[in-house]
Amino acid sequence: MADIEIKDIIKKENLVYSKSKILTDNEMHYCPGCSHGTSHKLVAEVIEEMGIQEKTIGISPVGCSVLAYNYLDIDWQQAAHGRAPALATAAKRLMPDHFVFTYQGDGDLASIGTAEILHACNRGENITVIFVNNAIYGMTGGQMAPTTLIGMPTATSPYGREAALHGFPLKITELIAQLPGVAYVTRQSVHTPAAARKAKKAIRKGFENQEKKIGTSFIEIVSTCSSGWKLSPVASNQWMEEHMFKFYPLGDLKDAERDNEADYKKYIE
Amino acid sequence: MGELKLMKGNEVIAEAAIRYGADGYFGYPITPQSEIMETLMAQKPWETTGMVVLQAESEVASINMLYGGAACGKRVMTSSSSPGLSLMLEGVSYLAGAELPCLLVNVVRGGPGLGTIQPSQADYFQATKGGGHGDYQIIVLAPASVQEMNDFVGLGFDLAFKYRIPSLILSDGVIGQMMEKVEVSDYKPRWTDEEIQKISGSWATTGKTKNRERHIATSLDLQAEKMEEHNHKLQAKYREIEKNEVRYEEFQTDDAEYLLVAYGSSARICQKSVTLLRQKGIKVGLLRPITVWPFPSQRIAELANQVKGMLAVEMSAGQMVMDVKLAVNGKIPVSHFGRYGGVVHSPGEVVEAFEKQFLGGK
Amino acid sequence: MAKVRGAIVVDIEKCKGCGVCVTACPTNVIQLAKQVNGKGYNYAYMENPEACTGCANCALVCPDTVIEVYRVKV
Numbered sequence: 001m002a003d004i005e006i007k008d009i010i011k012k013e014n015l016v017y018s019k020s021k022i023l024t025d026n027e028m029h030y031c032p033g034c035s036h037g038t039s040h041k042l043v044a045e046v047i048e049e050m051g052i053q054e055k056t057i058g059i060s061p062v063g064c065s066v067l068a069y070n071y072l073d074i075d076w077q078q079a080a081h082g083r084a085p086a087l088a089t090a091a092k093r094l095m096p097d098h099f100v101f102t103y104q105g106d107g108d109l110a111s112i113g114t115a116e117i118l119h120a121c122n123r124g125e126n127i128t129v130i131f132v133n134n135a136i137y138g139m140t141g142g143q144m145a146p147t148t149l150i151g152m153p154t155a156t157s158p159y160g161r162e163a164a165l166h167g168f169p170l171k172i173t174e175l176i177a178q179l180p181g182v183a184y185v186t187r188q189s190v191h192t193p194a195a196a197r198k199a200k201k202a203i204r205k206g207f208e209n210q211e212k213k214i215g216t217s218f219i220e221i222v223s224t225c226s227s228g229w230k231l232s233p234v235a236s237n238q239w240m241e242e243h244m245f246k247f248y249p250l251g252d253l254k255d256a257e258r259d260n261e262a263d264y265k266k267y268i269e
Numbered sequence: 270m271g272e273l274k275l276m277k278g279n280e281v282i283a284e285a286a287i288r289y290g291a292d293g294y295f296g297y298p299i300t301p302q303s304e305i306m307e308t309l310m311a312q313k314p315w316e317t318t319g320m321v322v323l324q325a326e327s328e329v330a331s332i333n334m335l336y337g338g339a340a341c342g343k344r345v346m347t348s349s350s351s352p353g354l355s356l357m358l359e360g361v362s363y364l365a366g367a368e369l370p371c372l373l374v375n376v377v378r379g380g381p382g383l384g385t386i387q388p389s390q391a392d393y394f395q396a397t398k399g400g401g402h403g404d405y406q407i408i409v410l411a412p413a414s415v416q417e418m419n420d421f422v423g424l425g426f427d428l429a430f431k432y433r434i435p436s437l438i439l440s441d442g443v444i445g446q447m448m449e450k451v452e453v454s455d456y457k458p459r460w461t462d463e464e465i466q467k468i469s470g471s472w473a474t475t476g477k478t479k480n481r482e483r484h485i486a487t488s489l490d491l492q493a494e495k496m497e498e499h500n501h502k503l504q505a506k507y508r509e510i511e512k513n514e515v516r517y518e519e520f521q522t523d524d525a526e527y528l529l530v531a532y533g534s535s536a537r538i539c540q541k542s543v544t545l546l547r548q549k550g551i552k553v554g555l556l557r558p559i560t561v562w563p564f565p566s567q568r569i570a571e572l573a574n575q576v577k578g579m580l581a582v583e584m585s586a587g588q589m590v591m592d593v594k595l596a597v598n599g600k601i602p603v604s605h606f607g608r609y610g611g612v613v614h615s616p617g618e619v620v621e622a623f624e625k626q627f628l629g630g631k
Numbered sequence: 632m633a634k635v636r637g638a639i640v641v642d643i644e645k646c647k648g649c650g651v652c653v654t655a656c657p658t659n660v661i662q663l664a665k666q667v668n669g670k671g672y673n674y675a676y677m678e679n680p681e682a683c684t685g686c687a688n689c690a691l692v693c694p695d696t697v698i699e700v701y702r703v704k705v
Contacts, residue, residue, distance in 0.1 A: 004705045006680055009638040016637075017687035017700035028695055032672065033649030037694025054476045059337070069485045075474035077340045078487035079333065080363050086330040087337030091474070093321045094293055094343045098476060116333070119326035193655050193688035226649075233649035 020044040022053060026070045031138075033233020035223030036064060038190040039132055040071050042200040043103070046207055047074065056099040057091050059084040061108035064138040068103050082113025085120035088127045092210075099210050101128040106147040107137045110172040117176070124181025124215035128206040131173070131218065134225040135244065142228035146170040149247055154228070169247060173220045177253040183215035185254040189222045189245075191237040214257060222248050271452045278418045278444045281451050282348060282374055283308035285422035286320070290459040291372075292343035293321040295334035297353060300386040301442040302376035305348045318459055328353040332360030332373075339369035340486035342465040342473030344426050348374035350442075351392050352383060354400075361435055362401030365503070366488025368472075370429035372422065373407075373437040376445035379611030387611030388442030390533060393588035396439045397562040404500055406507045407435040408514065409562040411532040415449035417559075423454060430468065432510055439561060441584065443534035443613060516559035517568060521547070525554030527627055528572055529619070530593050531582040532558045535607070539582050541616035546623060553623070561589065566596035573597045578627045582619055583607045602627075636705050637685020641675050642697040648672035652689035652698060658682040661689055 022044035030036045047056050053074055060068040062081035069076035079087045084102035092100040109117050109131050120127065136154055137143040144154040144161060147169050151160040161169070177185040184206060188199035199221060206217035222244050224236035231239055252258075276284065282305045286294060296306045306324060314320035321338075325331040331347045338345035349357065354375045364371060377392045379385035394400075396409045408428050410421045418440065425436035465473060477483040490496045518536075521543055522528065531539040536557040546553040556572065558565050573579070578601055581590035590605035597603050606622035608614040639661070646668060652675050653661045662678035675698070677683060685702025 004636055004703065006638050006677075009636055009685075009703050010640060010701045011703075014685075014701040014703045015699065016685055016702045017690040017698075019696045019699075023696060027645055030694065032647035032694075033651050034694050037696070038692060041694075041696050054478050056476065057341070057474050066489060069483070069487065073477060073483055075477045075483050076485045076487070077337060077474055078367075078485065078489055079336070080359055083329070083333035083336075083360070086325070086333035087340070089323070089325075089330075090293060090295060090321075090334035090337035090343075090345065091341050093323065094338050094341050094345070095475070115326055116330055119330065190692065191651070193686075193691050196691050233651055234654055237651065237654070 020048045022048045022073050024071055024073050028071055029067060030064065031227045033224065033226050033236065035134060035190055035221065036132060038196060039130065039221050039223070040068060042190065042196060042203055043101070043130060044072050045200060046204045047072070050204070050207060052099050052207070055097065056101070057095070059087045059091070059100070059102040061102070061104040063105040063108045065103055065105060065132065066139070082108050082111070083116055084108065084113065085116040085125070085127070085129070089120050089123070089125050092125055092127050099128070099207055101130060101207070103130045104132070105138070106131070106133040106135060106145045110146040110170050114172070117172070118179070121176050121182045121216045121218065122179045126210050126213050127216060128210060129216065129218045130203065131220040132223050133220055133248065134223040134228070135169070136225045136228035138225045138228050142225070149243060171248070173218065173253060176218050181215050182218060182254060183209050183256045184217040186252045187220040187222060187248060187250050189240070189250060191224065191240060209257070212257070222250065271455055274451055274453055275448055276415060276451050277304055277446060277448050278415045278440065279304035279376065279446065280308045281415055281419045281453065282422060283312065284453055285419045286346060287312060287314045287318055288454045288456050289423045289426060290318060290344065290457040291320055291346055291426070292459055293338045293345040294347065295323050295325050295331045295338070295345065296347045296349065297325050297328045297331050299350045299353045301378055301445050302348050302350050302374065305374065320459065328356040329360065332357035335371045336360060336364055336367070336369060336486070339364065339371045340367070340474045342469035342475060344460065346372035346374070348376065350376045350378045351380050351389070354392060354395065358395070358401035361407065362403050362405060363488050364435045365405035365407060366403060367486050368433040369435070369486060370433050371435050372425045372429060373435055375437060375439055377439065377441040379609065385611035386442070388534060388584060388613055389609060389611055390441055390535060390583045391585040391588065391609055392439065393561065393583065393585060396437055397564070405503060406562055407437050408432070408510065409437045409439050409560060411439045411559060411561045412444055413533050413536045413557060415444065415447060415451045418444060419451050419453055428514060432506055434506070439533065441534050511563040514560060515563045515565050515567070517565040518557045518559060520555040520557065522554030522556060522572065524552050525575065526552040526577055527623070528576045528579045529553060529555045529582055529623070530558070530569065530579055530589070531555065532561055532589065534613070535582050535584055538614060538616050539619055542619035542623070545616055545620050551628070564592045564596070566592065569593055569596035570598070573600045576601065578602045578604070580623050580626060581605045582614070584613060585609050634705050635684050635702060637683040637700060637702045638680060639677060639683065639689060640699040640701070643668050643674045645695055645697040646672060646674035647695055648674055649694065651692050651694065655688045655692045657686065657688060658684060
């Protein structure tokens with residue numbers, strides 16, 4: 001045992017991690033263990049580290065993260081359900097030097113807002129999309145989402161999702177990756193320290209791509225919803241690893257810059 | 270005197286927007302107003318004034334692009350026709366709730382449903398009674414000429430920013446498709462970032478600087494009491510607009526014993542009807558609401574003390590007539606005439622309907 | 632040989648006791664308290680403070696960002 005007392009460690013000069021200045025002091029309304037909190041934090045840290053608070057506009061969705069504007073100290077627009085990419089399109093085109101990102105859940109982005117996200121990505125809008133996919137509608141009480149896995153019970157698929165009855169889970173991120181306007185598509189998670197670090201790098205890359213004006217950056221964060229899944233936060237993380245990652249495998253789906261194939265440019269030329 | 274041109278109503282909307290210094294147009298094609306976006310795309314204002322023009326994937330996306338642009342303090346607009354406006358109403362409610370200024374244009378066609386592509390005035394209720402969900406109003410300007418299509422672009426934007434409210438130009442297929450001589454406005458530069466800060470700096474989402482709190486464009490408040498408070502504020506604003514912004518035009522009302530009330534292209538038809546009736550010795554006048562919200566209720570109530578009866582003439586099954594009746598409040602008979610579903614009435618039909626209603630079918 | 636010692640400070644009243652930090656800690660420093668905070672959550676605390684290296688893993692995955700991390704070479 002080292003001969004230093006706790007009180008001598010807890011000193012201002014020894015502080016190595018504290019809350020980002022971009023996060024407000026508002027207590028988050030999310031359930032214990034919710035991936036939204038961690039995802040918010042990573043976005044906040046990226047904004048702080050890039051020094052772009054004064055130039056960042058966030059677009060919040062309808063869903064659990066509708067109140068994201070209470071937690072990140074930046075200017076926000078609160079969108080109608082699914083329409084965040086439309087707002088972002090206009091904000092970015094009218095203020096091209098600003099950083100514009102949408103923050104959307106799977107109900108918002110992959111169900112009601114399918115048209116808006118596909119077309120914004122297809123136009124190659126220079127925006128960053130943070131897509132939090134927990135395979136359920138959290139805010140309305142755990143109903144089936146487009147991304148709900150086969151067999152997964154929800155409030156509106158109480159006996160488990162059945163393809164014949166409810167259709168198949170939608171891999172919208174794979175669809176998005178096909179679009180020539182999209183520069184960067186990746187699927188991450190935030191449930192472990194290593195995963196969170198990788199996700200943060202991906203988010204940072206997504207924001208940096210806006211400076212390069214190379215098209216849309218799309219970052220899916222495979223997430224948990226312990227209230228909707230009716231599991232403890234820790235058990236939710238395990239369930240996610242065992243089930244969600246099989247259907248929604250983590251990793252980059254597209255990196256036009258790395259692959260030196262800014263696809264949309266080929267179309268233009 | 271500005272430049273004189275011969276233009277279609279729809280074309281002049283586009284021309285006026287560029288000349289006014291609008292920042293963005295977001296729209297989706299629909300007959301009978303597609304010339305608006307076509308003209309903008311042909312003019313390429315992004316190369317001259319810097320105005321953004323984008324063909325969106327739907328009317329739903331268009332109106333939400335307006336929300337995104339308006340929240341940045343920019344002067345943004347869209348245009349559509351009846352079915353498209355129906356699709357936009359959710360977004361209009363959000364814009365009204367978040368108090369975001371913007372300009373909408375509805376070149377009305379016959380309905381319901383997919384209806385027809387011919388002119389109609391059957392979207393009056395939708396335009397003037399909120400249309401979408403919740404207690405809200407938008408300013409509604411009803412042009413009766415190509416000149417007013419030009420003039421109301423600037424007026425619509427000015428009122429929108431004065432009150433932080435969406436403005437709607439409620440046109441119809443006649444005015445949109447008709448060509449007339451028009452004196453177009455002079456070119457004005459778009460607002461600079463500094464001007465936007467001066468005009469909308471207290472609320473626009475232009476990026477949170479150190480010297481202010483973050484700005485949030487939202488229509489949400491989960492606390493009912495706060496939402497009621499917000500509604501009180503909106504209602505007070507609407508009363509203010511009703512007090513200040515009523516616009517109308519009168520035609521031969523000085524000695525009138527009867528009154529026609531009509532807006533937009535129907536008012537043009539009714540001018541002729543007034544002349545025809547006066548040739549028969551019947552003293553008829555015309556009141557044309559220019560703003561259909563706020564509605565010229567007070568003036569109509571005054572005229573109810575002067576005339577023996579009023580006929581609301583509109584290309585609908587009877588919508589504006591309800592507002593006329595509310596204004597008259599039972600004092601004198603109020604009736605309605607109009608062809609609808611895309612059919613435009615003739616001056617003679619109006620005369621016939623008037624005689625039948627008020628002169629025992631003479 | 633330089634050794635690294637760390638410590639965390641949990642904002643007890645803001646902690647929701649989700650336990651994600653407990654599993655994220657590589658040296659098993661953190662446990663959830665038997666006591667509850669004002670909201671009724673079993674909050675996180677350092678059960679084995681001497682094992683803390685100040686790696687900040689717990690703070691990084693804490694959804695409510697209620698953990699501050701301190702580190703010193705001894």
